[in-house]
Amino acid sequence: MAGFAPDQEIELYEEIKFEPNVMCEHIDNRLTFRSSQLEDGDIVCFQKPPQMGSNEQCRYPDVPSFLEYMHNRQVVRFRSLEKSKEDEFCLELSKLHTYDDVVERVANHLGLDDPSKIRLTSHNCYSQQPKPQPIKYRGVDHLSDMLVHYNQTSDILYYEVLDIPLPELQGLKTLKVAFHHAIKDEVVIHTIRLPKQSTVGDVINDLKTKVELSHPSAELRLLEVFYHKIYKIFPHNEKIENINDQYWTLRAEEIPEEEKNLGPHDRLIHVYHFTKDTTQNQVQVQNFGEPFFLVIHEGEALADVKMRIQKKLQAPDEEFSKWKFAFLSLGRPEYLQDSDIVSNRFQRRDIYGAWEQYLGLEHSDNAPKRSYAANQNRHTFEKPVKIYN
Incomplete structure (x- = not known):
């Protein structure tokens, strides 16, 4: 392992598969390749230990959490519903983000105090237009549900800023x-x-x-x-x-x-x-x-x-x-x-x-x-x- 001091404890992981779900297992440094069932073509990931005296908090502190992030990472193009042909901004989100997570991040980007005043509409991949009906308040569980259209997945969402909270408007x-x-x-x-x-x-x-x-x-x-x-x-x-x-x-x-x-x-x-x-x-x-x-x-x-x-x-x-x-x-x-x-x-x-x-x-x-x-x-x-x- 060139570039590492001999006394550094390096964490090793085997990336077994990435799709459809991440499977990543820790490798015991003390075992042989045969004992760890490692063969030609297997993917081994290493992780440096934190520097001495560093109190820095990592968003993804180990290899499995980073691979999960990469697997679910989704850059979404947001368009104003009134200008449905133009990308207005992009946000890096996770497919596992909940409805509340998504509208909160949109509200933060727009400088809006109340995320419940954000209403989202999904994209129709066939017509390249917003779907006729907007997404109801907490009407979907995750971002991945917002982006799917039949058997296709989009990376576009449309947004509106309402004058009253969406739950109130839906009544x-x-x-x-x-x-x-x-x-x-x-x-x-x-x-x-x-x-x-x-x-x-x-x-x-x-x-x-x-x-x-x-x-x-x-x-x-x-x-x-x-x-x-x-x-x-x-x-x-x-x-x-x-x-x-x-x-x-x-x-x-x-x-x-x-x-x-x-x-x-x-x-x-x-x-x-x-x-x-x-x-x-x-x-x-x-x-x-x-x-x-x-x-x-x-x-x-x-x-x-x-x-x-x-x-x-x-x-x-x-x-x-x-x-x-x-x-x-x-x-x-x-x-x-x-x-x-x-x-x-x-x-x-x-x-x-x-x-x-x-x-x-x-x-x-x-x-x-x-x-x-x-x-x-x-x-x-x-x-x-x-x-x-």
């Missing part, structure tokens, strides 16, 4: 609601956070404290919008726990006064914007922009309905004159003339079944393409969007 339901003002030409996205057992009525009451209404007694409704169609008006007594705002847009708006006093022969219909492509003798209808409801009266001609729509949308005369109006049922447009009685086409009294029939406004989609809420919808006559948390 609440968070919804992003796009509020459409009745008069002002803007959409404001509000984050509503309520206990999971709350109802849609509670959401609306909370929203009323945050938005400016056209008049104090205005009533609000909550809609589910998907691919520029209205699929649902939420009843006020519906629980919010299972409402999903990840793929669908939740839209709140004032209920127009004319809808509150519907006559026995009035109809509330869906109105959607669309463009049309004709390829290989097949008509493809593509919806865009903001869908809305409209009251139509018995015997009302399309010419009168058009005037009300133009006023509602504040569409310029020159552009509006190019629009075409059609009754669509199951995606097939039947174009209407100004003299056609619109109510004759809409005999259904319910306002569900948005995919079945609606009044279509065919015109070019020339609105600016801006991101909107969580699912990248586009606006017709693009309204300014503000996001409040």
